[in-house]
Amino acid sequence: MRHLPGDRRRCVLIVDDDPVFTLLAGETLQQAGFEAPVAHSLRTAIALFGSERPDLVLLDVELPDASGFDLCARIRATPAGLDVPIIMVTGNNDTESIARAYEVGATDFINKPVLWPTLPHRVEFMLRARDNMRALRLSEHKNRALLQALPDSIYIIDGDSVILDHITGNELGSGDTLIGKRIESIVPADVAQAARLSMNTATGSGELTTHEFEIGDDGDRRAFEARLRPQADGTFLVILRDATERRRAEAQIEYLAYYDTLTGLPNRQMFVRDVSRAISAAQRAKRMAALLYLDLDRFKRINDNLGHSVGDALLRSVARRLEHSLRVSDVIAAPAERNPGGPGQIARLGGDEFVILLTDIADAAHVARVANRIQQLLGEPFECDGHRFVVTPSIGIAMYPQDGRDIEDLLVKADMAMYQAKDQGRNGHAFYGESMAIRSLGRLELEIDLRRAFDADEFQLYYQPKMDLGTGTIVGVEALLRWHHAERGWIPPDKFIPVAEETGMIVAIGDWVIRETCKQIKAWANTALEHLSIAVNVSVQQFAKEDFVDSVLRTLWQHGIKPYQLELEITESLLMRNVDGTTAALRRLGAAGLTLSIDDFGTGYSSLGYLRQFPVDALKIDRSFVQDLPVSTDAVAICAAIIAMARELKLKVIAEGVETAAQLEFLRTHRCDQAQGYLISKPISSAELERLLGSGSNARYVARSKGALRD
Numbered sequence: 001m002r003h004l005p006g007d008r009r010r011c012v013l014i015v016d017d018d019p020v021f022t023l024l025a026g027e028t029l030q031q032a033g034f035e036a037p038v039a040h041s042l043r044t045a046i047a048l049f050g051s052e053r054p055d056l057v058l059l060d061v062e063l064p065d066a067s068g069f070d071l072c073a074r075i076r077a078t079p080a081g082l083d084v085p086i087i088m089v090t091g092n093n094d095t096e097s098i099a100r101a102y103e104v105g106a107t108d109f110i111n112k113p114v115l116w117p118t119l120p121h122r123v124e125f126m127l128r129a130r131d132n133m134r135a136l137r138l139s140e141h142k143n144r145a146l147l148q149a150l151p152d153s154i155y156i157i158d159g160d161s162v163i164l165d166h167i168t169g170n171e172l173g174s175g176d177t178l179i180g181k182r183i184e185s186i187v188p189a190d191v192a193q194a195a196r197l198s199m200n201t202a203t204g205s206g207e208l209t210t211h212e213f214e215i216g217d218d219g220d221r222r223a224f225e226a227r228l229r230p231q232a233d234g235t236f237l238v239i240l241r242d243a244t245e246r247r248r249a250e251a252q253i254e255y256l257a258y259y260d261t262l263t264g265l266p267n268r269q270m271f272v273r274d275v276s277r278a279i280s281a282a283q284r285a286k287r288m289a290a291l292l293y294l295d296l297d298r299f300k301r302i303n304d305n306l307g308h309s310v311g312d313a314l315l316r317s318v319a320r321r322l323e324h325s326l327r328v329s330d331v332i333a334a335p336a337e338r339n340p341g342g343p344g345q346i347a348r349l350g351g352d353e354f355v356i357l358l359t360d361i362a363d364a365a366h367v368a369r370v371a372n373r374i375q376q377l378l379g380e381p382f383e384c385d386g387h388r389f390v391v392t393p394s395i396g397i398a399m400y401p402q403d404g405r406d407i408e409d410l411l412v413k414a415d416m417a418m419y420q421a422k423d424q425g426r427n428g429h430a431f432y433g434e435s436m437a438i439r440s441l442g443r444l445e446l447e448i449d450l451r452r453a454f455d456a457d458e459f460q461l462y463y464q465p466k467m468d469l470g471t472g473t474i475v476g477v478e479a480l481l482r483w484h485h486a487e488r489g490w491i492p493p494d495k496f497i498p499v500a501e502e503t504g505m506i507v508a509i510g511d512w513v514i515r516e517t518c519k520q521i522k523a524w525a526n527t528a529l530e531h532l533s534i535a536v537n538v539s540v541q542q543f544a545k546e547d548f549v550d551s552v553l554r555t556l557w558q559h560g561i562k563p564y565q566l567e568l569e570i571t572e573s574l575l576m577r578n579v580d581g582t583t584a585a586l587r588r589l590g591a592a593g594l595t596l597s598i599d600d601f602g603t604g605y606s607s608l609g610y611l612r613q614f615p616v617d618a619l620k621i622d623r624s625f626v627q628d629l630p631v632s633t634d635a636v637a638i639c640a641a642i643i644a645m646a647r648e649l650k651l652k653v654i655a656e657g658v659e660t661a662a663q664l665e666f667l668r669t670h671r672c673d674q675a676q677g678y679l680i681s682k683p684i685s686s687a688e689l690e691r692l693l694g695s696g697s698n699a700r701y702v703a704r705s706k707g708a709l710r711d
Helices: 019-031 042-052 068-076 095-103 116-139 144-148 189-201 244-258 268-285 300-306 308-325 364-379 407-423 432-455 493-503 505-523 540-544 548-559 572-577 579-591 608-613 633-648 661-669 686-693 697-710
Strands: 012-015 056-060 086-090 108-111 153-157 163-168 209-215 222-230 236-242 288-296 345-350 353-361 382-384 387-389 393-400 428-431 459-468 474-485 489-491 533-537 566-571 595-601 618-621 652-655
Touching (some): 019 116, 019 633, 042 068, 068 095, 086 095, 086 116, 095 108, 108 116, 189 222, 222 244, 268 288, 288 364, 288 407, 300 308, 308 345, 308 353, 308 364, 308 382, 353 364, 364 393, 364 428, 393 407, 393 432, 407 428, 432 474, 432 505, 459 505, 459 686, 474 493, 474 505, 489 493, 505 533, 505 566, 533 595, 548 566, 566 572, 572 579, 618 633, 633 652
Parallel strands (some): 012 056, 474 533, 533 566, 566 595, 595 618, 618 652
Antiparallel strands (some): 153 163, 209 222, 288 393, 345 353, 382 387, 459 474
8 A cells, every 4th residue: 555656645635524533534544655635615625626636535424515415426527526436424324325425426435433444445445446447448449358357347238228238347147248138147136127227217417326236155145236327328337346355344344343353252332232222122021131240350460470462362261151151051041931032142341351141031040040150160270372270250240120221320330249249259249239238338438437538638649750751851740639548548549539529529629639739839849849730630520610710720829839830630521511611611721821631531532523622732641542552553543643633733642551661662652742650650749759859860760761761
């Protein structure tokens, strides 16, 4: 797909009013060696089509000043647009849109969201097909033998559907000529009938109609595409194309979208879709169902000690045993008189987490037998890459309908029950109903202690350094809340923050964090740490207060803090709650000089189209993408695209969760601005940070950081 030096780079005109789509499409195509000019409207698209003379047009169905269908027809009406491939992009997954795209002259179509790694291949395929058709027209009378080598079979038929000429391609018969025979000689009867109908209704405008069919048995079944175009002399051009490979490619793309490539099991997206249907069926039949959430105990130690290849081999083996457990009738079957309908469905959510749905079950005891059987099967030793070991599962169970009536609710509650199973000693199972009584009591105690801790000033702020990847220096920190309980010791934030949010205490705690941060910035004035900015997470409830902006600005003024030294981190979900109100608040904060960043960027989708509207300064790439760098092609593509998009929008990029030198090197190479994570430093107290960066230590830290980059 790469072009030789001196060759003209092929040009793909992107016509779409979505800046995120055009940025990602342009970045993907440019990396593949294409020129990729962008038009955001019909008027601009027509002008660029005339000046750039693109080799292919990537055209959105919906434009701000016209329909993409209209633009496609206008391009086709020009001499230069007769044979330019046009790929229409649509978010409408309906046959009417697809049919209309072909009616106005589109060459092909793709649906949003686009699987970006496949786009250059799709474009290259269309261009090769266009080149073949050009060669066909140029050489038709000079070199018929060359035409016969083309992949398409082309026929001329008359209005009575009789074949007048066979221009190119192999004949679909015994080798005898097809000239003089009827159209049924080259296509099935139902396709021939549809073709006749198209001929009878043709207006002579050259509109193309398309029909698809399959021939052969299951062992060697091939797909074909038949296209009919009326000619000026009253005949019809029939183009037969073998679409088998395209169908296979589409099937592969669908597989990548809905299946886990490591284990071959359905992924979360497919599981949620299929289970939602199964739950609807259970509701209609008034039957019970159960969701089992399975996590492998201490799986991380296998990856850490034996490597990811052994861990991946183990996950594949676990998947096969889980499938086997659901095919054993004495485990998954209800009593004989109940006649259960099926074994259930399995999916891998990611990491070492699997989920199983059991349908048409008799009672909770039936589900417990399945859980016990899974424990027994997984308890047998595994042989993976020369290693022998035993893994155990912790299984959380949520029942339909008593624990929840939709898949997301059941997943949350099964996950909670799974943690209860771990708390009970691992290698076991727990039902949501059984575990929640214990959890509710523990949560009430935690809530009481949380209120007491706030009044007693037991909270502390720890700081995680952020390193500038260009210089290797520490330029800022993120303030993280910590709680040391007088009796329980350190309480993890993921335990007490949700309780604070549910009780509304997060507002008072958030205000306290901002006040303490300003005090710390003031304390570092005239020291080696005075250059540091401090980032603070802002909760949805805290931001929703009417006086939030005034409160922040008042706190800065009271402590005499320079606004740019305080950075507020907000989530994508917060941005989308009230777009107009949020934008107004952010503009006030930005105008005052505060730095604003979007935290956990990439984990949400709804705010991407609004990104250019929000006055933010930075994006933080979520750790879930960084952790798979640089081995995962998906993670590489996503992180590279986010960085490129941020640079296009003139935003700073910060990566969190950096734990390896390879991750750091990837981010530096792709011009990410800052990074934080355990490779650089874990969260530490202010005293430890002062020892780390004070008295010239930052220079030594720079040298050490550069060494990590080289490693």
